[in-house]
Amino acid sequence: MRLDQMYQEIILDHYRNPHGAGLREPFDAESFQINPTCGDEITLRVALKRNGTDATGTGDSLVVAEVSYDALGCSISQAAASVLTDLVVGRSVEESLRTLDAFQEMVQGRGTVEPDEDVLGDGVAFAGVARYPARVKCALLGWMAFKDAVVRVTGGPGDAPAAAPEGNGAKR
Amino acid sequence: MTELDVAKPVSVSRNIATLDVAKLRADFPILSRTVREDKPLVYLDSGATSQRPRQVMDAERAFLEQHNAAVHRGAHQLAEEATDAFESARARIAAFIGAEPGEVVFTKNATEGINLVAYAMSNASVGYGPDTPEGRFALGPGDEIVITEMEHHSNLVPWQELCRRTGATLRWFKVSEDGRLDLDSDPITERTKLVAFVHQSNVLGTVNPVPELVRRARAVGALVLLDACQSVPHAPINVCALGVDFAVFSGHKMLGPSGVGVLYGREELLAAMPPFLTGGSMIEVVRMEGTTYAPPPQRFEAGVPMTSQAVGLAAAVDYLTGIGMDVVAAHERELTAAALAGVSGLDGVRLIGPADLDSRGATVSFVVDGVHAHDVGQVLDDQGVAVRVGHHCAWPLHRRFGVAATVRATFAVYNTLEEVDALVNGVVAAQKFFGVA
Numbered sequence: 001m002r003l004d005q006m007y008q009e010i011i012l013d014h015y016r017n018p019h020g021a022g023l024r025e026p027f028d029a030e031s032f033q034i035n036p037t038c039g040d041e042i043t044l045r046v047a048l049k050r051n052g053t054d055a056t057g058t059g060d061s062l063v064v065a066e067v068s069y070d071a072l073g074c075s076i077s078q079a080a081a082s083v084l085t086d087l088v089v090g091r092s093v094e095e096s097l098r099t100l101d102a103f104q105e106m107v108q109g110r111g112t113v114e115p116d117e118d119v120l121g122d123g124v125a126f127a128g129v130a131r132y133p134a135r136v137k138c139a140l141l142g143w144m145a146f147k148d149a150v151v152r153v154t155g156g157p158g159d160a161p162a163a164a165p166e167g168n169g170a171k172r
Numbered sequence: 173m174t175e176l177d178v179a180k181p182v183s184v185s186r187n188i189a190t191l192d193v194a195k196l197r198a199d200f201p202i203l204s205r206t207v208r209e210d211k212p213l214v215y216l217d218s219g220a221t222s223q224r225p226r227q228v229m230d231a232e233r234a235f236l237e238q239h240n241a242a243v244h245r246g247a248h249q250l251a252e253e254a255t256d257a258f259e260s261a262r263a264r265i266a267a268f269i270g271a272e273p274g275e276v277v278f279t280k281n282a283t284e285g286i287n288l289v290a291y292a293m294s295n296a297s298v299g300y301g302p303d304t305p306e307g308r309f310a311l312g313p314g315d316e317i318v319i320t321e322m323e324h325h326s327n328l329v330p331w332q333e334l335c336r337r338t339g340a341t342l343r344w345f346k347v348s349e350d351g352r353l354d355l356d357s358d359p360i361t362e363r364t365k366l367v368a369f370v371h372q373s374n375v376l377g378t379v380n381p382v383p384e385l386v387r388r389a390r391a392v393g394a395l396v397l398l399d400a401c402q403s404v405p406h407a408p409i410n411v412c413a414l415g416v417d418f419a420v421f422s423g424h425k426m427l428g429p430s431g432v433g434v435l436y437g438r439e440e441l442l443a444a445m446p447p448f449l450t451g452g453s454m455i456e457v458v459r460m461e462g463t464t465y466a467p468p469p470q471r472f473e474a475g476v477p478m479t480s481q482a483v484g485l486a487a488a489v490d491y492l493t494g495i496g497m498d499v500v501a502a503h504e505r506e507l508t509a510a511a512l513a514g515v516s517g518l519d520g521v522r523l524i525g526p527a528d529l530d531s532r533g534a535t536v537s538f539v540v541d542g543v544h545a546h547d548v549g550q551v552l553d554d555q556g557v558a559v560r561v562g563h564h565c566a567w568p569l570h571r572r573f574g575v576a577a578t579v580r581a582t583f584a585v586y587n588t589l590e591e592v593d594a595l596v597n598g599v600v601a602a603q604k605f606f607g608v609a
Contacts, residue, residue, distance in 0.1 A: 002208060003554040003605070007547075012606075038546060038562040039576040072576050074546035075606070138546060 005128035006135070007075065014122065015075040020085030024068040029152035033145040035137050040073030042081060044145035048093060048153055062093040062154065069142065076126075076135050081142030083122045093150055099123075100143050106130060107139045191495070191503045197586050199225035199491075211556025214594045219374055219402060219535055219582030220560050221424045224488070228428060231487035232480040242476045244453055258479055261486035262469070265434060268489040269400075269419070270410035275442065277435040277469040278477050282401045283326040285420035285435035286368070288472060289397060290330040291448040293366070297338045301446020301465075308395070309445060313339035316363045318394070320345040320353055320380070321572055322373045325565040327399045331368060340365070347572055351376040351525040355384065364394040371403035371419075375566045375580060376525035377508070377535035379403065386415045395441070401425055405584070406504055406533055408497040411436050423481060427584075428488035432481035435472070442468035449474040492585075500585045504534040507583040507592055511536045514596035515581075520608060521599060524578050534583035537564075540599060542608035545577035551602035552579075557594050 027045035034041045049065040067085045071078050087103075088096035103123050106115045111131045115124040129139045197203050200223050207213050215223060235257055241250035243258040263273040279285040295301050296309035311317075317331045321344050335342045343359035351373075360367060367389040372379045382398065389396045397418040403409055404419075405426035411419050418437050424430035437445070447454055447465055451474040456464040465471045492500060509529055516523045520541040526532045540548050549561035560580045563570045570576065581595050603609030 003551065006550070007605070039567060039570060040546075041576070074544035074577075076546070132550070135546070135550070 002131070006132060008125040008128060010122050010125035011075065011079040014079035014082035018071075018078055018082040020067055020069065020082065020089070021071070022068055023070050024066065027066070027068065029149040031145040031148035031152065033141055033148065035073070035077075035141055037137065038074075040071075040077050040138065040141060042069055042071040042073065042077070042142050042145050044069040044081070044142060044149055046146065046149040046153065048150070051092070064088045064091055064093060064096050067146065069145070071142065073141065074138055076129060076138040077141045080126060080139045083126070084142050084146055087121055087123060088146065093154065097147070097150065100147055103143060104140060107136050190499050191585070193503070193586065193588050196495070197588075199227060200586055201226065203586060207556050207558070208554055211554075214555075214557040214591045216581040216583060216587065216591065216595060217558045217560050218405075218584035218587075219425070219564075219580065221430065222405065222427050222584050223586065224427055224429070224484075225491055227491050228484045228487045232429065232484040235480045235483040240480070243479055244470070245476075254479060257483050258477070261482040264486045265489050268493065269404065269436060270412045271436050272439060274469055275436055275439050277437065277442070277472040278482055279420075279433045279435050280431060280478070281424070281433035282399065282420040282422040283433075285433055286327055286397070286399070287330050288435055288448040289418055289437075289445075290334045292445045294334055294337050295446040295448070308441075311338040311340040311365055314363060315340040315365045316343050316359070316361065317341070318343050318345070318360050318364050318367045320369045321347045322353065322376060322378065322566065322569045323368075323370055324374050324399065324401070325567065327368055327370060327397075328568070331366075345369070347376075347569065350527070351378050353378070353380050355381070358388065360388050360392055360394065362392050364389070364392050366395045366397060368397040368399070370399040370401075371409075372406070372533045372535070373525070373566075373569075374402050374535065375537050375564050375569055375578065377532040377537070378526055379531040379533055381531070382414045382416065402533060402535065405492075407501040417441055423485040423488065426485075426488055427491060428485035429481040432478045432485050437468070439468070442472070447471050447474070451475050453477075495585060503585055504583055505529065507587055507589065508532065508534045508536065510589050510592040511581060511583070511595065514592055515599065518596065518599060518603075520603060524573050524575065535580065536582075537578040537580040539575050539578055540603060540608070543602055543606045545579045547606060548579045548599060548602040551605050552595070552598040555594065555598050555601065557598045559595070
């Protein structure tokens with residue numbers, strides 16, 4: 001049944017036991033995102049920290065120290081936020097944004113994009129959502145909040161990372 | 173997921189003697205298609221848009237194949253025929269709601285009809301147009317517009333924006349826990365210039381007490397605008413008997429085409445009202461120095477209007493008249509009774525709207541404990557049952573009930589009791605799928 005392709009067990013597990021749920025401090029930026037067609041919403045916080053060296057060993061990089069969130073929404077949006085925390089916490093900002101791009105490409109691909117499990121982990125379970133255009137926004141809600149929060153700290157996706165803020169710094 | 177074996181039977185009479193639904197459904201080709209591979213379509217989203225019978229599509233096609241031309245311009249034969257078809261459509265639609273043809277303005281949809289009045293008032297507020305000396309349509313600081321908490325965004329946002337432009341204040345009736353208008357929360361005062369409200373709520377199904385609201389508005393000299401989108405398709409409506417000043421509805425919700433709607437306005441009011449959109453067709457005399465306006469309804473129909481759509485809407489009106497609006501209402505009442513019994517009979521399901529049949533239409537909204545409306549809708553869709561999920565463009569109303577989203581089933585004359593069963597079975601399936609039942 002097609003329904004099972006969309007609501008894979010991984011998704012239902014994340015929905016029932018969301019990882020990283022709840023708002024925590026300290027954080028560097030917070031983003032509130034809403035899906036105007038259904039009213040689902042998420043408040044998501046990120047805390048970044050500066051790593052001594054980046055992956056190539058040539059300089060500093062910002063790392064996602066923590067993601068916390070409060071989400072009101074369907075199983076798809078809740079599970080996507082849960083998977084997001086698994087995929088980005090502990091990774092560099094750069095890497096997490098690449099993961100975001102891959103996730104977005106997959107769910108917006110109308111089922112034509114073959115996901116890479118090495119990049120997306122449990123996120124590959126959302127491949128079935130791509131067949132339901134009306135649900136794509138659900139899957140992306142938390143990810144868009146994450147992107148927005150990161151940009152609030154770094155000043156923009158194309159910009160050099162700003163100095164890692166201290167503690168409970170810039171909020172929206 | 174498991175097959176459906178636990179649905180409660182819906183215990184209502186299976187006899188809708190006055191209407192041969194099976195025969196009627198044959199007029200709607202789309203109702204016999206399948207969706208999601210091989211599931212027969214169960215279309216319970218007519219509140220968003222209704223399906224169209226062949227008669228409507230045939231009327232549009234016949235017009236386009238034989239009579240198409242720009243109306244109210246040109247003296248050739250096709251122009252005459254097109255204009256006749258267009259004005260005949262206006263007259264039939266006017267008769268359908270108990271109005272005069274000159275009181276029916278074609279708009280793109282109901283939203284445009286409401287905006288037309290809002291912008292006319294906006295224009296009047298800056299001294300523009302042929303407003304009456306006492307300035308019936310003009311608003312300013314100290315004036316108030318009254319709406320309700322159960323409005324569709326289309327009857328809310330235009331008034332918010334009008335208040336922003338004019339300095340007037342927006343006030344509203346509250347909604348009670350059982351989904352009725354709280355008449356004790358009445359904000360109507362001597363300052364009220366307009367009372368705008370929905371006839372039948374697109375979420376709750378509640379039918380509001382029009383005569384009482386009109387009486388209260390009249391007592392302070394306020395105008396009344398009725399959003400009749402969800403009532404005109406489902407019950408006999410006579411705008412004169414209702415006593416409202418304005419009413420709006422959309423063609424696509426009443427078995428007609430999209431792209432056409434109606435603003436009804438009392439003749440003397442339309443005559444005094446400034447235009448909204450300006451340009452061709454709505455003029456009397458144009459000079460480089462200035463322009464005078466055509467009388468209504470042309471004053472409010474700038475540009476070449478939708479034509480085959482108007483013809484199609486008139487065919488929809490003829491179709492509904494052929495069934496009889498009292499028969500339509502009786503049939504939908506039976507469906508509503510079954511849906512209310514079926515849905516509210518389920519454990520873990522909360523109805524949002526009146527639980528009784530008194531003053532309510534065939535719109536049934538609900539939430540399922542532990543399953544988000546989107547997820548309920550997805551399971552229903554998987555079984556071929558098309559409902560709407562979300563806030564249905566009535567976000568403040570959902571906030572009032574403390575929910576982000578509801579599942580909404582809306583019925584029309586072509587729906588059957590078996591389709592009510594499919595809805596109830598689908599909700600049970602969603603509960604099982606998500607492990608809450």
